[in-house]
Structure formats: structure tokens, C-alpha cells
Amino acid sequence: MVHTLNSAAADIAMIGRIHAVPSILQVVAESSGLRFVTIARVTDQHWAACAVLDRLGFGLQVGGELPLPSTLCQEVLASLGTVVIDKASTDPVYRDHDAPRQYRFESYISVPIVLGEGSFFGTLCAFDPLPARLKGSSVQAMMEGFARLIAVQIDSEAQMLRTEAALRHERELAELREQFIAVLGHDLRNPLFAIEAGAQLLLRRRHDERNRAVLDHIVSCSRRASRLVEDVLDFARGKLGSGLSVHMQECPELAVTLRHVVDELQHIHPHRSLLLQLGELAGVHCDGERVGQLLSNLLSNAIVHGAADTPVTVRAGCEGGYFVLSVHNHGEPIETALLGKLFQPFSRLATEPTRSGLGLGLYIAQQIAQAHGATLDVSSSKALGTLFTFRLPLPSSDTSLALPAPK
CATH class of the missing domain: 3.30.450.40 (GAF domain)
Incomplete structure (x- = not known):
């Protein structure tokens, strides 16, 4: 040859x-x-x-x-x-x-x-x-x-x-990733923000019910599009870039953040029962905004897949040297073969509505956990339901307040 x-x-x-x-x-x-x-x-x-x-x-x-x-x-x-x-x-x-x-x-x-x-x-x-x-x-x-x-x-x-050729190719890909993230971060988010702000401004004026319904729909769609952009942006950072960044600090307003997330999703899903059980949260160091995003993703997932006639329970507190945040729902259990794939990007369950999102919510939640140095686990069975648990080590292990078991 x-x-x-x-x-x-x-x-x-x-x-x-x-x-x-x-x-x-x-x-x-x-x-x-x-x-x-x-x-x-x-x-x-x-x-x-x-x-x-x-x-x-x-x-x-x-x-x-x-x-x-x-x-x-x-x-x-x-x-x-x-x-x-x-x-x-x-x-x-x-x-x-x-x-x-x-x-x-x-x-x-x-x-x-x-x-x-x-x-x-x-x-x-x-x-x-x-x-x-x-x-x-x-x-x-x-x-x-x-x-x-x-x-x-x-x-x-x-x-x-x-x-050397492979390194040049990787550098070119890195530049494309940065450009992709920049487009998502600026060229898409800014117009969506302008649309939502304009619709909110118009809602403050007098309108008949038909116009108000149209404006409400515009606000809802712009917020949904913004959430999708944020999901793709986080995916780009986690999968294509240098990973999600978190700002670790003491979060005295963590309870307010978690309550706000639950209230927001309760407003979106008024016919669902969402229960929030808050324990002692003093001394938790985390990125409060990212933890709120993690809860929003887990809670949205539970609402989609949980039984409509049973409540979804959110519990947060400190126990055994950890800050523990869990989301629990009843309903059909997740098949054992699918449990290992839940945190993969763009993954969906067979029963998941085709328009419920991009399939990035659980992947991003896991990326947030990893960026915190925390764990995110899931268990699912017919008898006990489905439970997602986020565990973040506390700066000190003095806290030992036990949390009640989900009902």
C-alpha cells in the first residue's frame, strides 16, 4: 500500500x-x-x-x-x-x-x-x-x-x-459555542423581554375582555419562550461550554424563593394541589436563584407526571448536615429501565405530552446540583410514588432537624 x-x-x-x-x-x-x-x-x-x-x-x-x-x-x-x-x-x-x-x-x-x-x-x-x-x-x-x-x-x-488539526477544530468549535451562547443570551432574550414588558404595559390600560385575553396570551407565550431560551442557554453552558456557574452564599431568603416558585406554579396550575412544607433553613449556603430554578423544574415535572387527584408535596429543611429539598408525587411509577436516563438532555417519558418542553428540565436540575457539589436522586414505585431529592452539604453539621416523611 x-x-x-x-x-x-x-x-x-x-x-x-x-x-x-x-x-x-x-x-x-x-x-x-x-x-x-x-x-x-x-x-x-x-x-x-x-x-x-x-x-x-x-x-x-x-x-x-x-x-x-x-x-x-x-x-x-x-x-x-x-x-x-x-x-x-x-x-x-x-x-x-x-x-x-x-x-x-x-x-x-x-x-x-x-x-x-x-x-x-x-x-x-x-x-x-x-x-x-x-x-x-x-x-x-x-x-x-x-x-x-x-x-x-x-x-x-x-x-x-x-x-494540531484536531486542536484547531476544537478551538473553532469553542468559538462557535461562545457565539451560540451569546446569541441565546442577548439576541433572543432581549426581544422576548421587550414583548413581555410591552404586553404588561398594555394590560395596565382599559381593555375589553377579548383584548385582555389576547394580551394575557402574549404575556404567557413570551414567558414560556423565555423559559425555553433559558433552558437551551443552560444546556449550552452545561453541555457545550464550561458548565453552569453558581454563586455560593448564605441565603436568608431561601424560604421566600421556594415559596415564590410554588406559588407561581400554583397560579399556572390552579386545579392542582401543591403542598409546601418548610423546615429550618438557617445556615444554608447556595445559589438561591439556581435552587429556585431546580425546584421549578422538578415541580413542573411532578405536575406533568403526577396523578391529578393527589397533591404534589415539596419539602425543604436541614437534616444530618445537609440541606434537603424534595418533590414527591403519586401516580404511575417510572419504569426501572428509564430511571437511569431521566437526567439525559432531551429525554422524555413515553407518557409525556409532546409539547411540554424541550426535555431539558431534569438535565438542568442535575447540572445545578452538580455545580453546587450536591446530589440529585430519584426513586419511584407504585406504593410510595415518585420522589426527587436534592441534598446539599451544609457548611457545618450542627443542624439535625428531621423532616416529616411524605404522605
């Missing part, structure tokens, strides 16, 4: 980056007495010089090409074996070959350079107008060793080039 991954120019440049090549050519010339030494890039159609040591005045430069049929490298390519000639004019195999007469050499040696994956790159070859003892000599063994060394260096250079 002939090495064809790069153009001849790229292969010549790669040989030029191998610092040992000039020394190899010089050692070959000094040890063998052959005054022309080259590394040739050989394909089934072309012969090009990648490195040259010319003490004969032969005139071939790096990048120079010779007709492949006029060289003996064609035989090396065909056999993948070394061609050695001590005296071409009397050699029984090559005395009638055009190459010795055309290039006026008597002694000649050409060694194949075979890369690690078995492909043929070219040859390390040398010749001289004077005859020399080369067959079976230390010169032949040395040049074959140098050919293997060159092959290793070529493989290393090729791997480095692939790595």
Missing part, C-alpha cells in the same frame, strides 16, 4: 521538519563513500526528492522530480525490499537497466521506508559513479536501520499534525 495521505509538497515539508535527516544523510555518505544521498517520496506515479545531500554536482534539489520508470525505486516499491548494486556495468540484473546509464552510476543502494500502518512512503537511496562493496555490508544494515528511524519520525510528525 502506497502512502497517499498528503500531497508531495506536504510530505517534503514534513521531512524537512525532522531534525535528524541532515545528519542521517551525512552519516550515510561518510560511511558508504557514496556521494549522492536522498530521501525520495515515491508513489506509483511520481518520484520527488524530500531531502538531498549532493557531493557530485548531480543538480537535483529538494522538491525536484525524476521520471519514476527511469529510477530503480520502482523496483523497491514493487518488492518492498532493498535494491543493492556494487557495480552496475557488470551486475547480471541491472547492467541493461536504463537507470545506471542515464544517471551514470556504478554503485547504488535504495532502502524502502515503510510506515507503521504498513504503507510505503518512499526510499532512502544513495549512488556514486564509482563501484563500492555494498551487498551484505554494514552500510546496507545501517541504511535499513535509518529507514526504520525515518519511518518512525514520519509517523510521529503525522500524528502531531493530526493533533
Whole structure:
């Protein structure tokens, strides 16, 4: 198999980056007495010089090409074996070959350079107008060793080039991610905010019931679109960027935040029963806004999947050195096979309405937990219902207030 991954120019440049090549050519010339030494890039159609040591005045430069049929490298390519000639004019195999007469050499040696994956790159070859003892000599063994060394260096250079190309690709992807996040963060959120603010302003004026219903619908849709944008933005940060960021601090207003989330979803779902049980929350260090977002996602999920005739219970408090926030609902249990997939992005249950969201809510909730250094677990059974539990270590383990079990 002939090495064809790069153009001849790229292969010549790669040989030029191998610092040992000039020394190899010089050692070959000094040890063998052959005054022309080259590394040739050989394909089934072309012969090009990648490195040259010319003490004969032969005139071939790096990048120079010779007709492949006029060289003996064609035989090396065909056999993948070394061609050695001590005296071409009397050699029984090559005395009638055009190459010795055309290039006026008597002694000649050409060694194949075979890369690690078995492909043929070219040859390390040398010749001289004077005859020399080369067959079976230390010169032949040395040049074959140098050919293997060159092959290793070529493989290393090729791997480095692939790595550099991969890094450039990753940098380009990183720039695209940043642009994507910027578009979501600015170009989409700002117009949605303007739509909602304008609709809110119009709602303050007198309108008939039909116009008010239209404006309420505009506000509702803009808020829903904003939530979807926030979900995708958080997905981009968590999956494509550097992860969700949290601002850890003491949260004395955490109870207010959690109550606000429950009240907001109760307003959206007036026919559902949502119960909030708050224990002692003093000393909790967290990102209150992110914890509120986590609760909103878990509670929305429970409302969608929970039994409509039973309450959804939210409990928050401190116990055993942890801040514990849980959301519990009754209804059909989650299949065991699906439990491990709940926190994957864009995942849905088979019973989930197709327009209930993007399927990012639980994924984002888990990302918020991980950013806090906390855990988010789920259990589900017919008898006990479905329970999501967020556990955040407290700065100190003095708190031991137990929470009542969900009913």
C-alpha cells in the first residue's frame, strides 16, 4: 500500500521538519563513500526528492522530480525490499537497466521506508559513479536501520499534525459555542423581554375582555419562550461550554424563593394541589436563584407526571448536615429501565405530552446540583410514588432537624 495521505509538497515539508535527516544523510555518505544521498517520496506515479545531500554536482534539489520508470525505486516499491548494486556495468540484473546509464552510476543502494500502518512512503537511496562493496555490508544494515528511524519520525510528525488539526477544530468549535451562547443570551432574550414588558404595559390600560385575553396570551407565550431560551442557554453552558456557574452564599431568603416558585406554579396550575412544607433553613449556603430554578423544574415535572387527584408535596429543611429539598408525587411509577436516563438532555417519558418542553428540565436540575457539589436522586414505585431529592452539604453539621416523611 502506497502512502497517499498528503500531497508531495506536504510530505517534503514534513521531512524537512525532522531534525535528524541532515545528519542521517551525512552519516550515510561518510560511511558508504557514496556521494549522492536522498530521501525520495515515491508513489506509483511520481518520484520527488524530500531531502538531498549532493557531493557530485548531480543538480537535483529538494522538491525536484525524476521520471519514476527511469529510477530503480520502482523496483523497491514493487518488492518492498532493498535494491543493492556494487557495480552496475557488470551486475547480471541491472547492467541493461536504463537507470545506471542515464544517471551514470556504478554503485547504488535504495532502502524502502515503510510506515507503521504498513504503507510505503518512499526510499532512502544513495549512488556514486564509482563501484563500492555494498551487498551484505554494514552500510546496507545501517541504511535499513535509518529507514526504520525515518519511518518512525514520519509517523510521529503525522500524528502531531493530526493533533494540531484536531486542536484547531476544537478551538473553532469553542468559538462557535461562545457565539451560540451569546446569541441565546442577548439576541433572543432581549426581544422576548421587550414583548413581555410591552404586553404588561398594555394590560395596565382599559381593555375589553377579548383584548385582555389576547394580551394575557402574549404575556404567557413570551414567558414560556423565555423559559425555553433559558433552558437551551443552560444546556449550552452545561453541555457545550464550561458548565453552569453558581454563586455560593448564605441565603436568608431561601424560604421566600421556594415559596415564590410554588406559588407561581400554583397560579399556572390552579386545579392542582401543591403542598409546601418548610423546615429550618438557617445556615444554608447556595445559589438561591439556581435552587429556585431546580425546584421549578422538578415541580413542573411532578405536575406533568403526577396523578391529578393527589397533591404534589415539596419539602425543604436541614437534616444530618445537609440541606434537603424534595418533590414527591403519586401516580404511575417510572419504569426501572428509564430511571437511569431521566437526567439525559432531551429525554422524555413515553407518557409525556409532546409539547411540554424541550426535555431539558431534569438535565438542568442535575447540572445545578452538580455545580453546587450536591446530589440529585430519584426513586419511584407504585406504593410510595415518585420522589426527587436534592441534598446539599451544609457548611457545618450542627443542624439535625428531621423532616416529616411524605404522605
